[in-house]
Amino acid sequence: MARRLVQDWATRLGFSVVERTKVVTAASELGRNALVHGKGGFMLMSEVQREGRSGLKLMFEDQGPGISDIEQAMTDGFSSAKSMGLGLGGARRLVTEFELQSTPGMGTKVSVILWKRR
Numbered sequence: 586m587a588r589r590l591v592q593d594w595a596t597r598l599g600f601s602v603v604e605r606t607k608v609v610t611a612a613s614e615l616g617r618n619a620l621v622h623g624k625g626g627f628m629l630m631s632e633v634q635r636e637g638r639s640g641l642k643l644m645f646e647d648q649g650p651g652i653s654d655i656e657q658a659m660t661d662g663f664s665s666a667k668s669m670g671l672g673l674g675g676a677r678r679l680v681t682e683f684e685l686q687s688t689p690g691m692g693t694k695v696s697v698i699l700w701k702r703r
């Protein structure tokens with residue numbers, strides 16, 4: 586559902602095919618993390634503007650176990666679930682702004698923005 590919504594919004598906002606693919610892939614990885622590791626959560630999507638430039642902002646939030654070692658979690662190949670461990674690092678590389686906040690026992694919040702190319 587997240588993939589489809591992001592795809593539709595990015596298309597409507599005039600993002601290129603490459604930009605759309607980037608933001609949809611990031612949404613897919615972060616959404617999957619919220620479901621698999623965070624035990625479910627939500628995504629908030631908004632259009633943002635700065636200096637006449639528009640971007641798509643996605644915020645994923647869950648109330649799961651949280652991440653105790655963020656640096657380790659961001660490292661390519663690290664996974665506590667024996668999966669690929671490329672989701673967080675990959676998502677960070679695909680967007681222009683990336684912010685991860687997490688409190689063990691409380692949950693995780695990841696905000697990303699992909700600014701549209703002029």
Ligand SMILES: Nc1ncnc2c1ncn2[C@@H]1O[C@H](COP(=O)(O)OP(=O)(O)O)[C@@H](O)[C@H]1O
Pocket residue numbers: 614618619622623647649650651652658659663664665666667668669670671672673674693
């Ligand atoms: N929303 C989340 N809640 C709790 N832990 C998370 C969350 N997202 C990521 N993590 C932790 O970070 C690790 C790395 O995430 P990721 O790079 O997406 O790899 P993978 O999902 O393949 O394990 C996960 O294995 C998990 O331990």
Ligand SMILES: [Mg+2]
Pocket residue numbers: 614617618670671672673
């Ligand atoms: Mg993942």
